[in-house]
Amino acid sequence: MKPVVIFRHAPTEGPGYFATYLSRHGIPWQVVGIDEGDPVPAAPDACGGLALMGGPMSVNDDLPWIAPVLSLIRAAVAADIPVLGHCLGGQLMARAMGGAVTRNPVKEIGWGRVDVLHNREARRWFGPSLESFDSFHWHGETFSIPPGATRVASSPYCENQAFVAGKHLGMQCHVEMTGEMIRSWCRDWEKEVQALAARVPSVQTPAEMTAAVEDRVRALNAIADGLYDRWAAGLQRQ
Numbered sequence: 001m002k003p004v005v006i007f008r009h010a011p012t013e014g015p016g017y018f019a020t021y022l023s024r025h026g027i028p029w030q031v032v033g034i035d036e037g038d039p040v041p042a043a044p045d046a047c048g049g050l051a052l053m054g055g056p057m058s059v060n061d062d063l064p065w066i067a068p069v070l071s072l073i074r075a076a077v078a079a080d081i082p083v084l085g086h087c088l089g090g091q092l093m094a095r096a097m098g099g100a101v102t103r104n105p106v107k108e109i110g111w112g113r114v115d116v117l118h119n120r121e122a123r124r125w126f127g128p129s130l131e132s133f134d135s136f137h138w139h140g141e142t143f144s145i146p147p148g149a150t151r152v153a154s155s156p157y158c159e160n161q162a163f164v165a166g167k168h169l170g171m172q173c174h175v176e177m178t179g180e181m182i183r184s185w186c187r188d189w190e191k192e193v194q195a196l197a198a199r200v201p202s203v204q205t206p207a208e209m210t211a212a213v214e215d216r217v218r219a220l221n222a223i224a225d226g227l228y229d230r231w232a233a234g235l236q237r238q
Helices: 017-024 066-078 088-096 120-126 179-188 190-197 206-210 213-232
Strands: 004-008 029-033 049-052 083-086 101-116 132-143 150-155 158-165 168-171
Touching (some): 017 213, 049 066, 066 088, 088 132, 088 158, 101 158, 101 190, 120 158, 132 158, 179 190, 179 206, 179 213, 190 206
Parallel strands (some): 004 049, 049 083, 083 168
Antiparallel strands (some): 158 168
């Protein structure tokens, strides 16, 4: 089986629970460490699927790896190789597929409700009865829904939380989180987030984000399982 190729854009923003899911299901995977200067594959032929993780940079930044990654996403979509994006990864997908990435009205950082929309694609990915769930967020930008894709989730602070297009799923929220990842991000950005939380209701303090974190992560993992099951069903097996 061809491996899922996972793009890591920052040292502390790795695959997290997504890697746990893949290993548990016997799906091979490998990481392309953009943060370590790994080259972007020229073509997706050796990939069973592409997964793109988060990162503190913007899709609109003038970085040498962004154009090759966008080209790779477009090639994968054209070849019907499943693409999965988390936060920055979802923004890269949207941009590659003809959408735009712009500043969100507010920064959205911490735990918050995501609402599942009432359309056929949303029900196909989230199941027939899920109305909403508590997800983790950490972003200041947002994507538009690319042409031909369907918006399937929203939140009070960000209209476009997820879109699907066939086998492909782009998300603004972070369903891949582990407790340790959340604690690490809170340590790395503690002063900035603490200051923001004092004046912006869409940003939580590190204490709020890490309260009962393992229980909240377990509930989020269950949501991720359903999404990853649907996505993995489309992987290239040969």
